[in-house]
Amino acid sequence: MPVRSTSLRRLMSSARSTGTLAVAALRMWSARQVLAAVAATVVVAVTIGVPTVLIPNPVFGREIPVEPWSYPVWVLTSVLAGLLVATYVRPRRTAEPDEAPRADGERASRAGMAGGLLTWFAVGCPVCNKIVLLALGYTGALTWFAPVQPVLAAAGLGLTAVALVVRLRGQVACPLPAAVARG
Numbered sequence: 001m002p003v004r005s006t007s008l009r010r011l012m013s014s015a016r017s018t019g020t021l022a023v024a025a026l027r028m029w030s031a032r033q034v035l036a037a038v039a040a041t042v043v044v045a046v047t048i049g050v051p052t053v054l055i056p057n058p059v060f061g062r063e064i065p066v067e068p069w070s071y072p073v074w075v076l077t078s079v080l081a082g083l084l085v086a087t088y089v090r091p092r093r094t095a096e097p098d099e100a101p102r103a104d105g106e107r108a109s110r111a112g113m114a115g116g117l118l119t120w121f122a123v124g125c126p127v128c129n130k131i132v133l134l135a136l137g138y139t140g141a142l143t144w145f146a147p148v149q150p151v152l153a154a155a156g157l158g159l160t161a162v163a164l165v166v167r168l169r170g171q172v173a174c175p176l177p178a179a180v181a182r183g
Contacts, residue, residue: 021168021169021172022164022165022168022169024172025087025168025169025171025172026083026168028091028171028172029086029091030091032089032091033086033087033089033091034086036085036086036089037082037083037085037086038082039082040081040082040083040084040085040086041078041079041081041082041083042078042082043082044077044078044081044082044085044116045074045075045078048074048077048078048116048119048120048123049074049078051120051124052066052070052074052120052123052124052125053066053125054066054070054071054074054123060128061128062125062128063125063127063128064125064126064127064128064142064146066123067123067149067150069150069153070122070123070153073119073122073123073153073156073157074119074123076157077115077116077119077156077157077160080115080157080160080161080164081112081115081116081160083164084108084112084160084163084164084167087164087167087168087171088167107163107166108162108163108164108166108167108170109163111159111160111162111163111166112159112160112163112164114156114159115155115156115157115158115159115160115161115163116156116160117156118152118153118155118156118159119152119153119156119157119160121149121152121156122149122150122152122153122156123149123153126141126142126145126146126149127141127142129141129145132145
């Protein structure tokens with residue numbers, strides 16, 4: 001039992017440290033990064049909201065009404081994705097050339113994209129999605145896919161949030177490669 005308790009404490013300490021680093025990174029953002037976050041949030045909101053008819057429009061339609069949980073998921077995903085996009089904006093001009101992308105950054109980018117895609121599937125009409133309709137049919141979409149949509153929403157939010165935290169943490173606690181010597 002003491003081993004499990006120690007592991008849990010270490011995990012909680014690590015999570016607090018990561019959260020602290022992420023908040024510190026946000027506090028250091030330039031006006032350019034904040035503007036990019038706002039613009040990207042709007043773009044993501046429109047990109048998800050129009051085809052899923054969370055934003056009513058004459059181009060797309062829904063056969064199944066929007067679930068009440070879809071709106072908060074859509075807004076949260078848009079904000080998280082907007083912040084994630086802004087982590088790729090350089091805060092100011094620097095004399096040093098860009099370094100090669102780190103594996104953490106690439107994984108975070110993939111996780112963010114996967115999170116956005118999962119959210120799109122989650123908040124969309126279950127029978128309007130051609131992929132789901134081809135795979136499961138109309139009845140299968142309602143019987144099997146619709147009940148899974150909240151799980152997809154949670155997974156999408158989780159992936160996007162993790163990607164954002166990894167990118168933010170990397171802005172303030174980015175380890176230098178051991179093989180590079182500067183002098």
